[in-house]
Amino acid sequence: MQQLLHTPDGVRDYYGEEYARKLMLCDKIRETFRLYGYQDIMTPVFEYFDIFNAERGTIPSRHMYKLFDRDGETLVLRPDFTPAIARCASKYFADTALPIRLSYLGNTYVNTLGYRGQLKETTQAGAELVGEASVEGNAEVLAMIIDLFRAVGLTEFQIEVGDVRYFKGLLKEAGISDDVRAQLRTCIENKNHFGLEEILEENHIEGQLARVLTRLPHLFGSPEEILEEAEKLTSNTVALRATQRLKRLCACLKEYGVSKYITLDLGMLGLHEYYTGIIFKGYTYGTGDHIVTGGRYDHLLEQFGREAPSIGFGINVDILQQALTSQHIPMQGRRPAVLIMFDSSRFAEAAVKARELRSQKIPVHMLRMKGMDAAGIQNYIHENHVVCTLEYAGGRTDIVQKGEVPVCDI
Amino acid sequence: MRYLTIALAKGRLAKTTMKYLKEIGISCPEMEDPDTRKLVFVNDELGLKFFLSKPSDVPTFVEYGAADLGVVGRDTILEENRKLYEVLDLGVGKCRMCVCGPAEAAERLKHHELIRVATKYPAIARDYFYNRKHQTVEIIKLNGSVELAPIVGLADVIVDIVETGGTLRENGLDVLEVITELSAKVVVNQVSMKMEQDRISDIITRLREVVRAHSK
Structure with missing residues (x-):
């Protein structure tokens, strides 16, 4: 059908x-x-x-x-x-x-x-x-x-x-x-x-x-x-x-x-x-x-x-x-967002960070890393106006940050 | 300077229009090349673009502002019924929109009886029979050789453009009623007329002089 x-x-x-x-x-x-x-x-x-x-x-x-x-x-x-x-x-x-x-x-x-x-x-x-x-x-x-x-x-x-x-x-x-x-x-x-x-x-x-x-x-x-x-x-x-x-x-x-x-x-x-x-x-x-x-x-x-x-x-x-x-007049659409990628083992850290950012009125996307390929993530970043990624990878203790955390403009 | 775009109806009318435009100093050398396969012709100096399209599409291009100006027959304007400014009559391509058929069909137009009408212009035919004659008709849309319809028995009469009437007479058909007079018109997009008032008004005013000179 x-x-x-x-x-x-x-x-x-x-x-x-x-x-x-x-x-x-x-x-x-x-x-x-x-x-x-x-x-x-x-x-x-x-x-x-x-x-x-x-x-x-x-x-x-x-x-x-x-x-x-x-x-x-x-x-x-x-x-x-x-x-x-x-x-x-x-x-x-x-x-x-x-x-x-x-x-x-x-x-x-x-x-x-x-x-x-x-x-x-x-x-x-x-x-x-x-x-x-x-x-x-x-x-x-x-x-x-x-x-x-x-x-x-x-x-x-x-x-x-x-x-x-x-x-x-x-x-x-x-x-x-x-x-x-x-x-x-x-x-x-x-x-x-x-x-x-x-x-x-x-x-x-x-x-x-x-x-x-x-x-x-x-x-x-x-x-x-x-x-x-x-x-x-x-x-x-x-x-x-x-x-x-x-x-x-x-x-x-x-x-x-x-x-x-x-x-x-x-x-x-x-x-x-x-x-x-x-x-x-x-x-x-x-x-x-x-x-x-x-x-x-x-x-x-x-x-x-x-x-x-x-x-x-x-x-x-x-x-x-x-x-x-x-007329190519710039129009603000979605606000710049942060993408937090995490492994389940480090969810607690990621969640704390997300709460902190959201309390500052910064949009946060959460993404569990398991099974995600790099190209798919890139695509997600592109489509969702993500300007900063924070990576909480399993088996490590550091945070990999790419881009600047946006400042809330409202 | 923004480009003004002019849509022309393919064929003889486009040639006449370019001739008139030339007389007011607007030309497009690119267009004169007979072997060209370009679709859009540009005159950078004057900030003008030209393109040729099927006549029935000219009002559409102008209504949506894809072309600022257009030149097209009044038959198409009436049939398409678009939101346009109809600013100038070029006085060329004069003909009439008529109801035609064999002489004996004239009787059938008098008594409000149901007849069949073949035409390339269903909107014009419908408006004429329904709103002006108050006659119920079955309209059959054809795309060419409309004269055939009454001859082979597809329709009682046709609604079509008549220039000299030669084709009709040769096939034993007559003009039975005249619906309206037709000629070529300059049409303008309603927004362009306001946003580019100076340039468009200038073209129209000078064209009007040329039309006046030719009609003498």
């Missing part, structure tokens, strides 16, 4: 140095969340389908893993965290008018198409700032993301910020149908200049509105230039309020000392109606996909019975780790 050892398509095992690095990465992410006053929250891996349905989530229903419980209720493995966090915020923090800061780290499950090299189980870390509508709140979230990326060792990255109210304001004034609006949104989001012109022509959209819409796919780059052009392009009050808020946001980010990581893209609209204010994505080299995405969604909590403006983001930890690896 053929042994079944491999995992299904889209899920994988993590072990060894790679997993140690991933855990370390998660620790640093959590640490940054705590420094900004966010409390950890854990929600179940599966919940009612309705929590994540169309208006609440960003993942289409057909990409969710669905199951049924005994009562015939439809459950899904969480495809995304935000709706679950919103549910918690409404349920447990209903009485407070003050902001709530929540952060999470866990796995999400999206049933993507096969043969695309995408994992179906991915680790997401993120935070939600609930009940805070201010520009300062937006700045806090962006500054936290930037601090987080710097904490894990990234140096070259960009956070790109847009505001969907610029686009929404323009279209509302013009009274454009939902259907055309969706088409425009897709073309602008994909920077499809040609397709955009076609739609404008077909629908007889002309004048100032047509001019600003055709410029939208190109309105990305440094904040000063983009805002200046964006303000010249329109006299729409909603759109201009959006640029004013972006200006104030940039000023706040300057106070946090993170301006150099910020660019604007007013053509970034998100493919869903979900976002109501600023929207952002983070990019770096070494991965073809963004590493963080988020924005303001002031109406999500209303659906769970509580009105509270909120802003949040999610980081794809797997893609972040992939970027760090491909």
